[in-house]
Amino acid sequence: MDYDLGPDAGELRKRLRQLISTHIPAGFLGACTDDPQDLATTESFCKLLASEGLLALAWPKEHGGGGGSIWQQTVLREEMWAHHEPRGPQYMGINWVGPAVMRYGTPEQKAQHLSAIAAGEVIWCQGFSEPEAGTDLASLRTRAVPDGDGWRITGQKVWTSYAQMASRCVLAACTDPEASKSRRLTLFLIPMDRPGITVRPIRSMLGPHHLNEVFLDGVQAFRDEVLGEVGDGWRVMREALAFERVGIARYARCESLLDRMRAELGDDWDRLPESIRARWVRALVDLRAARLLAYRAVSLLDEPSAGAAASAARIAATTCDQQVAELLFDVLGPSALDSGASAPLHGAIEDHWRYAQAATVASGTIEVQRMLVAHDVLGDHR
Amino acid sequence: MNTALPEDIAEFAAVAAKRLARLGGPSAALQAETDDRVRREARTTLTELGAFDLDVRSASDDTLAAAVLCQAAGATALPYPLVEELLAIDGERLALVNPETPRIDHGDLPGGWVAADLDGTRYRPQPGSRTSAKLGPFLVPATLSEPEGTVPAADVDLHLVLGSWRILGALQQCLEIVTGHVRTRVQFGKPLADFQAVKFAVADASVAVRGLHELAKYTVCRPEITPAQVRSADALVLRLRAADAARQVLRTSHQLLGALGFCDESDISVLDRHTEPLFRLPASTEELALRLIPGVRDGHLETLFSEPVATA
Secondary structure, eight states, rough: OOOOOOTTTTHHHHHHHHHHHSOOOOOOOOSSSHHHHHHHHHHHHHHHHHTTTTTTTTSSSGGGGOOOOHHHHHHHHHHHHTTOOTTGHHHHHIIIIIHHHHHOOOOHHHHHHHHHHHTTTOOOOOOOBBBTTTSOOOGOOOEEEEEETEEEEEEEEEOOOOTTTOEEEEEEEESSSTTTGGSSEEEEEEESSTTTEEEEEOOTTTTTOOEEEEEEEEEEEEEEGGEEOOOOOHHHHHHHHHHHTOOOOOHHHHHHHHHHHHHHHGGGGGGGGGGHHHHHHHHHHHHHHHHHHHHHHHHTTTTTTTHHHHHHHHHHHHHHHHHHHHHHHHHHGGGOOOOOOGGGGGGHHHHHHHHHTTTTTTTTTHHHHHHHHHHHHHHOOO | OOOOOOHHHHHHHHHHHHHHTTHHHHHHHHHHTOOOOHHHHHHHHHHTTTTGGGOOOHHHHHHHHHHHHHHHHTTTOOOSSSOOOOOOOOTBBBEETTTSEEETTTTTSSSSSEEOOOBBBBEEEEEEEOOOOOOSTTTTEEEESSSBOOOHHHHHHHHHHHHHHHHHHHHHHHHHHHHHHHHHHHTTEGGGSSSHHHHHHHHHHHHHHHHHHHHHHHHHOOOSSSSSHHHHHHHHHHHHHHHHHHHHHHHHHHHHHGGGSSSTHHHHHHHHHHHHHHHHHHOOOOHHHHHHHHHHHHSSSTTTOOOOTTOO
């Protein structure tokens, strides 16, 4: 038993930090800002990572990846999220769209999509949630009606992150409303510039680009754009999302912010109220447990217990996100509400607090995670 | 990285759990409150398991074996000061005490004692007599000599770590009991486990126990090159987390078992009453957190951003 991330983990971490400090401007808060330069920064950084074999680090080499280990991938995930995800929206293509195409895609789909993702040349979005189907995805209403050798898709998606930036979408639609829930859906790999697609941004406290509506009005879909088999979308979606079940390394962002805030405060840190410093300790304790739960989930790979382990890790990490957000707001006092370059840590704390509110909602609510853990513990008791 | 217990340790853990359970578990612990033979049998069993042949201070495999043995002791509410005897100094059991109000669990047992506080200051304790306490029925008040030097910081750390493994075992057993109860107890025409509020409470308790388990494994197998101050911070982190988890899981257990959980017929009651001293003493979670504050400043409370760059 050991908790060593591998002989080259330290070097990889250093290299990633070097690249970030050299190529990512101070005060960078991710691609989802009002400044279009931030998106451009992520695009050039993805290409840089790709050129060093670091973007698709854990992908097999045959698909343009680096052939790295799951622990190297873990280091990459931690360093990227700790530094406000300088890959921008492309992390999604790397983390689950690509692996899903590897498993379910046709040879033509693999040839078309994998090298583009590995090269850092494409942004994907995920067309799953709908106004009437959020957590309960199997009940979504967007219809794909047979039309010639393909389908016409009509409906509405909502909360679709990066839809304005994306050139491609993994779109879930109902191909057979009479079938059981598990056989109703089909996944399509659709270009976002196809006629009939309209994106409308939703203003939100999270900031621009996080939330969008996507309207689909008779959008044409071709047979060779189906990922997996027709009617098998629910299974593909569930299994594809399992590639990313550990989720983003929220604990790493929290530890980073606490570290930066402590450095920024210098000797003033010792003058913080004792109650605040004790909360600081507790936050670090909880973050360590969250990190170890994530490592446990990663180590279980495809074992049956991996799903519940990942849900436990997500519950721990997302609650830490909010715990740290509140702690840092209390540390800052009134200036916590300031945003922009002149705000503490260039606005990173204010940004974190806003984004942390979504931590227990996005990518599977904390209630769903609790249900999954409870099912693992309680089993089928009837 | 390999987060699973080595096979031989997992096998020893299974044997220890079975052997200690055969003593009678919490019901035997309850009997021990009035019958000293149970505590003597507990020691005999521990001896047969090879507990006191373990070199817990310097052989990493033996430390791990001691950890899983403590976990089994926690799960069965074993009425014996196992951690204290595993860390005996010159044949005298080592008790961690709060010097302001010294208490020693099982301090009435025959044999000598050494006491130390969390700073490692060593005392010669004079244990008093058992009281009729409900919480910590084997806890005895003690008086301490003037300080008599120190015990190694590593002993204090290991005491906290092994005690946390005992707490872990107790909490895992509580969760097991609660799970069985809510699956079978029918109210309003359906098992309690069908109610979402119950599911959520079980899930949160499970996350707390899982997190403690991972932290316990991580802490007990830190590499030998880890600086002593970091190891001390690690031990405090684990005990703080164990005590927090204990409060949460025991509260959930009582709530979900209802009145049954307060009765000594229920193992939850015994596990709770007998485990209380472990996570309340020698220091509250508030004090443990205060002790860790300097570790934030000087980096001994490690994070991903500690220098040098941590590899785990």
